[in-house]
Amino acid sequence: CEDCGKSLIGECKLHGPLIRAKDRVIPSRARLTLPHYLTLRVLELRAGNQQILGVFAKKVIQKRTQFGPYVGQLSTKLTRYDESRLVLQVLKDGGKYFLDTPNEDCGNWMMFVRLARNQEEQTLVAYQHCGEVYFTTVKPIEPHTELKVWYAADYAKFMEASAVFIKEESDVCPLPPVAKEPVDPWICSSCRSTFATFALLESHQCVHKDRV
Numbered sequence: 001c002e003d004c005g006k007s008l009i010g011e012c013k014l015h016g017p018l019i020r021a022k023d024r025v026i027p028s029r030a031r032l033t034l035p036h037y038l039t040l041r042v043l044e045l046r047a048g049n050q051q052i053l054g055v056f057a058k059k060v061i062q063k064r065t066q067f068g069p070y071v072g073q074l075s076t077k078l079t080r081y082d083e084s085r086l087v088l089q090v091l092k093d094g095g096k097y098f099l100d101t102p103n104e105d106c107g108n109w110m111m112f113v114r115l116a117r118n119q120e121e122q123t124l125v126a127y128q129h130c131g132e133v134y135f136t137t138v139k140p141i142e143p144h145t146e147l148k149v150w151y152a153a154d155y156a157k158f159m160e161a162s163a164v165f166i167k168e169e170s171d172v173c174p175l176p177p178v179a180k181e182p183v184d185p186w187i188c189s190s191c192r193s194t195f196a197t198f199a200l201l202e203s204h205q206c207v208h209k210d211r212v
Helices: 153-158 198-211
Strands: 038-046 050-057 073-075 089-092 095-100 124-129 132-137 148-151
Touching: 124 153, 148 153
Parallel strands: 124 148
Antiparallel strands: 038 050, 073 095, 089 095, 124 132
16 A cells, blocks of 8 residues: 555555556457448347347448458358358368358457348348458348348358348339229329229339439
8 A cells, every 4th residue: 555655465444445447448350340330239138148239220221232351260160150140151272161250359340240031131142252251232221220141042052051032122013903893094194004093003103203
């Protein structure tokens, strides 16, 4: 204790304990690589304070936006497996290797992206290019939407996994079944297309407004 000039085991009974200052917590490499328009959210807290994280958009992300390459360590076997994340492999020098991320200091933010369980929630597609793995958006991503990924068709074959197909966006409104009784059609004043119901005409006219 510098106040009483004594070397003590434990706290000084006269002057009390020292005020302990903690070092600043430094984010991991993976968290530091997160683009400014993306954010991490804790979705679940499991035993041992294990956090289940998801990557969410903070602003609109356009379709065909490419992220990557995925950063990981080439390995002949996985040291870290998470059922909510994609298993990724690449072809290097004629060999097939896993892109392993045993901890957050060995990868980038893409390691936090969770896999899509169905085509409705899929926003990204993973594919291999020149020995690297990239993620690309398959549709516009709205703010507060989680980024979720699945394999591209060719990459799914390479990974020996099933392919998830994304529904293509279309400006064409599907026609209803032919009515048993004839009805007067609703006609679009812009393109003269005809529709069986006013609801379909309204939906079609929204397309024209969006284009303008």
